[in-house]
Structures are given as C-alpha cells and as structure tokens.
Amino acid sequence: MSEDTVTAESLRSGKTGADENFPVASGLIAERLRPVILAFYDFVRSGDDVADNPDLAPAQKHALLDQMEDSLIGKSEAEPLGVKLRVKLAEHDLTDQHARDLLDAFRLDVDKNRYADWDDLIAYCRLSAMPVGRFLLDVHGESQSLWAASDDICAGLQINNHLQDCAKDFKALDRVYIPRDALDAAGARIEDLGEAKSSPALLSCLQNLAWKNRGLLERGADLTAAIKDFRLGLEIAVIVRHAFSIVDLLTARDPLCEKVKLNKGEMVIGAAAAVGVEAVSRLFRRAA
CATH class of the missing domain: 1.10.600.10 (Farnesyl Diphosphate Synthase)
Structure with missing residues (x-):
C-alpha cells in the first residue's frame, strides 16, 4: 500500500466508544473477547464515518466502502482495519457477514436520505x-x-x-x-x-x-x-x-x-x- 493511499482509517472522525449510547466492550465482557469486538467496532465506526464525511463525493464514499469490504474478505490489503478484523474473525471462526451487512447500510446512507x-x-x-x-x-x-x-x-x-x-x-x-x-x-x-x-x-x-x-x-x-x-x-x-x-x-x-x-x-x-x-x-x- 502506497503512503498516499486514502483509507477509511485515515478519515476517522475521532468518535470512539465513549461517544455511544451504550458500552463498547466494557469490563463486563470477557477479556479474551474484547479484541475481536473492538476490531469490529473500529471497522464499523470507520465505515460510518466514510458515509457521513461531508468532504467526500458519493463515488469516493462508495470506493472507500468497497475498499473496506475487499480488505475484509481478503481481496485487498489496502484497509488496515479490514485486514485486522479479518484476522480477528478467523481466530474466533466467525463470519464476516455482519460487518458486510453494515457496509451495505453505509452504502445506503450514501444514496438514500x-x-x-x-x-x-x-x-x-x-x-x-x-x-x-x-x-x-x-x-x-x-x-x-x-x-x-x-x-x-x-x-x-x-x-x-x-x-x-x-x-x-x-x-x-x-x-x-x-x-x-x-x-x-x-x-x-x-x-x-x-x-x-x-x-x-x-x-x-x-x-x-x-x-x-x-x-x-x-x-x-x-x-x-x-x-x-x-x-x-x-x-x-x-x-x-x-x-x-x-x-x-x-x-x-x-x-x-x-x-x-x-x-x-x-x-x-x-x-x-x-x-x-x-x-x-x-x-x-x-x-x-
């Protein structure tokens, strides 16, 4: 990945789990499960930030969301957060479908208001x-x-x-x-x-x-x-x-x-x- 490649991670809004209405992988969750939950949250949060970014054209948003999905499913290494989530899901033998459904929600946000x-x-x-x-x-x-x-x-x-x-x-x-x-x-x-x-x-x-x-x-x-x-x-x-x-x-x-x-x-x-x-x-x- 070249240094000037734009990624969803590089466009993060700065929002974290502390900004949500609900706890994100709090101390109530078993420590061994927190890394995969946090990887999922970071991936999803970044996709949401892409869809809500006021400086990106719709085509740019779709391209970034596609880039995220390609990294999640192993077609690309361009999105570090997608690669990280892919690895964590594999470690726990979990499907990537839930994350992919959320990417579809962000695509809908780009096109439907x-x-x-x-x-x-x-x-x-x-x-x-x-x-x-x-x-x-x-x-x-x-x-x-x-x-x-x-x-x-x-x-x-x-x-x-x-x-x-x-x-x-x-x-x-x-x-x-x-x-x-x-x-x-x-x-x-x-x-x-x-x-x-x-x-x-x-x-x-x-x-x-x-x-x-x-x-x-x-x-x-x-x-x-x-x-x-x-x-x-x-x-x-x-x-x-x-x-x-x-x-x-x-x-x-x-x-x-x-x-x-x-x-x-x-x-x-x-x-x-x-x-x-x-x-x-x-x-x-x-x-x-």
Whole structure:
C-alpha cells in the first residue's frame, strides 16, 4: 500500500466508544473477547464515518466502502482495519457477514436520505443495527434463536439515535430518518428539523415515534434473561437499561433544543443498577 493511499482509517472522525449510547466492550465482557469486538467496532465506526464525511463525493464514499469490504474478505490489503478484523474473525471462526451487512447500510446512507414509513426505517435497521447484536451473540456462542429479540433491541437503539440526532442529521447531511408518513400525520414538515426548537407538530411526531420505539424495546427486553453467558447478560442488561432511559428523555423533551443524552454519571449509575438487578435475577433463576 502506497503512503498516499486514502483509507477509511485515515478519515476517522475521532468518535470512539465513549461517544455511544451504550458500552463498547466494557469490563463486563470477557477479556479474551474484547479484541475481536473492538476490531469490529473500529471497522464499523470507520465505515460510518466514510458515509457521513461531508468532504467526500458519493463515488469516493462508495470506493472507500468497497475498499473496506475487499480488505475484509481478503481481496485487498489496502484497509488496515479490514485486514485486522479479518484476522480477528478467523481466530474466533466467525463470519464476516455482519460487518458486510453494515457496509451495505453505509452504502445506503450514501444514496438514500429519506424514509417513507416505519417499515422502511426498520428495513434500514436490518442492515445498520441488527448485525451488531447478532455479531455479539455469535462472539459469545449464543443461539441464533435469540436473534429476533436482539434485532428488536438493536433497532430500538438505532431509532433512539435517529431521534436524538434528527436535527444534526438534517442540517449536516440532509438526511432524515424520521418517516415521512409520521411527519405528515402530525402536520409537520421536514424543514421544521432545521429550526432552533421543534414546532408543536414536530414535537408530537418525535414523541409519538419515541413511544412506538419503547414498544420495540419492550418486545426485545426478554433477551437479557435468555442469554446464557453471565457476563454478556450483564452487558446487555446495561444496554437495555440505557435504551429505556433515552426513550424516557425522548418522550419528555425536545431533541432540537434540550439535552436528550445520558451524561457519564447517569450512565454509571444506570449501569450499576442494571448489573445489580440482573445479577440477583440470575442467582434466583439458577436457584429455582
């Protein structure tokens, strides 16, 4: 690889796991599994940064995403993060399909900036969010029978993020994940996302979507108890706790002008509570 080769890694935005709404390979995860999870996260984070890069033309973004996939599957060595993930996946005998699905989500981000309805948004989440949960389950040797519940949780996390960032996505990327039919039903306009605060119609739309998303999270909430791996069960309990906390904020606040993100202290307190409840629940289930 020549020194002047542009890679996804060289265009990283600087975002890390600390910027996410959920823990990334926290201390709850077994140490032997953290390297492959972090390699997966770094690869995916870089692909997301490519799709969101305001200085790249669509053709350049597609070329970089293709370069990432070629490195992941062994057709190229151009992307160090792709090569690293390929090696780590091989060490654990894991598929590269989940990472490739996420690359398809980033390609979709390059080409599509509006969503018609809830089903259209969920179809996007099948590529952009659900593969992450499936990957984590695979890493821990969990059954694929848990994928459906994991899919609900991961889609809920993704939609939380879309609602939190709806103004930023519109202003910076002209990308709107708020379904068009939901905006129309509330009497809101896409252009309202560019205002300093939500109009009553837009706020109603966003909060209705947050309530709908709560239902999605509730549908997948049994995932935690179904996971066999103790440490992963605790990790998922924390993730689910944070997801519900974000929904609570979204149903009560205006994401255009109010804080709808957990601060570090809130995340620590919430994580401790979730770990405590889940650990005790597991002890009782084991004793029963």
